[in-house]
Amino acid sequence: MILRPVAPDVREQASRALVAATGDTGFSQDDRADLVRIVSQTTRATPADAQTRVDQSINLVKQKLKAMRHGAIILAFITAAAAAAAAVAAAEAARLGGRKRDGVS
Secondary structure (H helix, E strand, O other): OOOOOHHHHHHHHHHHHHHOOOOOOOHHHHHHHHHHHHHHHHHHOOOOHHHHHHHHHHHHHHHHHHHHHHHHHHHHHHHHHHHHHHHHHHHHHHHHHHHHHHHHO
16 A cells, blocks of 8 residues: 555544544534545545545554553553552551551560
């Protein structure tokens, strides 16, 4: 596949459209048609090929976002577990420090 240079404004418009496609409201037919037109013009592909590329790109973006969400959830749980462990360690250190200060064995 030969990569052709794409104008930054076209790339930004396509990126916004792909991100919008992953939202709760979905992807309007007008947005999809605009994205298909952009892909068709940029790649010189037929509208049917451009439609296939758009559909593949939307599915890929959705898969990547799902993987990122799963990673974020795992990171949140690990962070919470580390904070809980740190709280237990701090409480134990305070208990031991208080006993040492009071001279209690």
